[in-house]
Amino acid sequence: MILLSHRSLLALAAVADVALHARPQPVAAKALAGRLNLPPRHLETLLQTLVRANILKGVRGPRGGYELARERRRISAAEVVRAVMADAATESPEVQESRFVKLIIGPIVEQAAQAFLTELEAVTIDDICQSACDKKIFSDDSPRPDFTI
Numbered sequence: 001m002i003l004l005s006h007r008s009l010l011a012l013a014a015v016a017d018v019a020l021h022a023r024p025q026p027v028a029a030k031a032l033a034g035r036l037n038l039p040p041r042h043l044e045t046l047l048q049t050l051v052r053a054n055i056l057k058g059v060r061g062p063r064g065g066y067e068l069a070r071e072r073r074r075i076s077a078a079e080v081v082r083a084v085m086a087d088a089a090t091e092s093p094e095v096q097e098s099r100f101v102k103l104i105i106g107p108i109v110e111q112a113a114q115a116f117l118t119e120l121e122a123v124t125i126d127d128i129c130q131s132a133c134d135k136k137i138f139s140d141d142s143p144r145p146d147f148t149i
Contacts, residue, residue, distance in 0.1 A: 035138075055079065072125040077120040077127075
C-alpha cells in the first residue's frame with residue numbers, strides 16, 4: 001500500500017530524474033515527461049511548485065530546463081513531499097468535517113503522517129539516485145557530478 005499521492009510520487013521521480021540527468025545541461029520538461037511517460041504539460045505545475053520550494057531551479061532559454069537548486073544529498077524525500085502537499089493544500093477547498101473526524105480521526109492520521117514524513121527525512125535524493133544507478137534504471141547512467149558552483 002502506497003501512502004503518498006500520485007503527485008508526490010511524481011515529484012520524487014522528477015527530482016531524482018533531474019538529479020541524474022541535469023549535467024552538463026538542465027533537463028528539459030519534455031525530456032523529463034518522456035522518461036516518466038507523461039504529457040509535458042502535465043508536469044509544468046509540479047515543476048514550478050518544486051522551484052518555489054527551492055528544490056529545483058528553472059533555467060530559461062533555448063537550452064533551458066530544470067536543475068537541482070542544491071546538492072542532491074541535501075534534499076530529503078520528505079522535503080519534496082511536503083512541498084507538494086503544501087501546494088495541494090492551497091489548491092483544495094475547505095471540506096466541512098464532522099466533529100468525530102476533526103477531533104478523533106484527524107489527529108490520529110496526522111500523527112501517523114508525521115511519523116511517515118520523519119522516516120522519509122532519512123532518505124535523500126542522492127539515496128534514490130544511487131538506488132536507480134544500482135538497478136540500472138536508465139541505460140545512460142554514468143557517474144555525474146551532482147552539483148556545480
